[in-house]
Amino acid sequence: MPFHTRLLCKDRLALFSFIHSLNTNFGTSIFEPVALVLASSKFKIAKSQQQSGNQMSENAQFEIQQIIDELTAANAKPNKVKEIELIRKVCQIGTMRKV
Numbered sequence: 001m002p003f004h005t006r007l008l009c010k011d012r013l014a015l016f017s018f019i020h021s022l023n024t025n026f027g028t029s030i031f032e033p034v035a036l037v038l039a040s041s042k043f044k045i046a047k048s049q050q051q052s053g054n055q056m057s058e059n060a061q062f063e064i065q066q067i068i069d070e071l072t073a074a075n076a077k078p079n080k081v082k083e084i085e086l087i088r089k090v091c092q093i094g095t096m097r098k099v
């Protein structure tokens with residue numbers, strides 16, 4: 001990693017690598033099991049290492065973009081319940097696209 005070594009120097013690069021390793025280790029050995037326990041108390045099924053879907057309807061994509069545009073322009077305030085309801089209404093309508 002010659003670029004990183006020149007940018008950070010050997011000492012800082014070694015420290016960065018160590019911290020990055022700790023974060024990765026904590027993520028898999030501590031944070032993930034804790035999240036699984038917390039999720040198990042709230043949901044019927046809780047699993048780790050799950051893949052999300054890779055398809056979305058064009059209508060859902062459009063609705064999400066509309067919500068983002070309204071929030072960005074400050075024409076609407078965040079409303080999680082309403083936003084989820086809007087997306088659920090159109091999530092199965094239209095052509096499914098790979099995302």
